[in-house]
Amino acid sequence: MLQVLISLREKKESLKKQKIALEEELNQLLNYLEQGSKKLSDAYNVKCQSTEFEIKKKEIQKQMEKESLEIVKNQQYCIDQQRIYKERADWIDKFNDKLKEDFKSCQKKEETIQIRSTVAKGIKRLFLLQLCTIFFDKENQRLLWGLHKIKLLNDVQQNMSSQDEDHLATSLGYLGLLLQQIAKIKGLTLKYEFKFKGSKSYIQSQNDTLYLFSQRPSNLKILKQSYGLLIQNLYVIMEELSVQKQWRIQSLPAIIGKIGEMLWVDA
Numbered sequence: 001m002l003q004v005l006i007s008l009r010e011k012k013e014s015l016k017k018q019k020i021a022l023e024e025e026l027n028q029l030l031n032y033l034e035q036g037s038k039k040l041s042d043a044y045n046v047k048c049q050s051t052e053f054e055i056k057k058k059e060i061q062k063q064m065e066k067e068s069l070e071i072v073k074n075q076q077y078c079i080d081q082q083r084i085y086k087e088r089a090d091w092i093d094k095f096n097d098k099l100k101e102d103f104k105s106c107q108k109k110e111e112t113i114q115i116r117s118t119v120a121k122g123i124k125r126l127f128l129l130q131l132c133t134i135f136f137d138k139e140n141q142r143l144l145w146g147l148h149k150i151k152l153l154n155d156v157q158q159n160m161s162s163q164d165e166d167h168l169a170t171s172l173g174y175l176g177l178l179l180q181q182i183a184k185i186k187g188l189t190l191k192y193e194f195k196f197k198g199s200k201s202y203i204q205s206q207n208d209t210l211y212l213f214s215q216r217p218s219n220l221k222i223l224k225q226s227y228g229l230l231i232q233n234l235y236v237i238m239e240e241l242s243v244q245k246q247w248r249i250q251s252l253p254a255i256i257g258k259i260g261e262m263l264w265v266d267a
Contacts, residue, residue, distance in 0.1 A: 127185050128266050135178050136260035147171045147253045150227065160220065169212045172226055173201040175256070179233045186240050190233040203229050
């Protein structure tokens with residue numbers, strides 16, 4: 001009986017030791033499992049982090065590629081814009097050069113026009129001076145002296161001699177020549193065309209040609225008609241020279257004298 005108890009006690013002790021050993025082994029296993037689980041968890045976390053990093057890296061790469069393409073696109077746009085701006089700048093430079101050339105050309109043309117205008121005015125004044133010298137100089141007034149005989153055309157009670165008619169015809173011819181030259185200098189168109197050809201001078205009416213020197217007995221009638229047409233031409237000249245209308249009631253020699261005074265002033 002005692003031996004049995006001793007045997008049981010020994011078994012108890014042995015089992016207790018086995019229990020302790022098993023507990024220690026179990027603790028070791030648990031520690032090992034805990035460490036392994038921790039390692040696995042850390043490895044998984046690292047892997048997750050690595051995967052997340054890769055995903056973010058790919059997203060960043062895509063974003064960078066997109067931004068890079070945008071940068072390249074913007075660079076190309078800037079290059080194109082620079083080219084356009086350079087073309088526009090070149091065009092503006094050419095346009096400015098053309099403007100400068102046109103301005104110089106306009107200046108030259110304006111100077112030429114001014115010179116021509118000055119020359120034209122000088123020539124015009126020279127012509128007026130010559131005209132005044134020919135017709136209104138004291139020594140040459142005899143060209144129009146016969147105009148004083150114009151009153152004889154309207155005096156039916158007084159017969160004109162052949163000499164008076166010749167003097168009047170000569171003066172009317174010179175009057176037609178004077179009006180014609182004034183019209184040319186002033187750039188006017190007379191109402192009736194006059195041709196000075198000495199003894200064959202004539203004035204052209206609408207339906208007829210009136211020769212100032214004609215054979216009698218029609219000479220007096222032609223002189224009256226020619227005088228009437230020349231008066232119409234004279235009114236054109238008076239209007240251009242701004243001769244006051246009240247001068248129209250004056251005698252023909254007085255009117256011609258007034259025109260001479262005005263021409264002397266212009267010359």
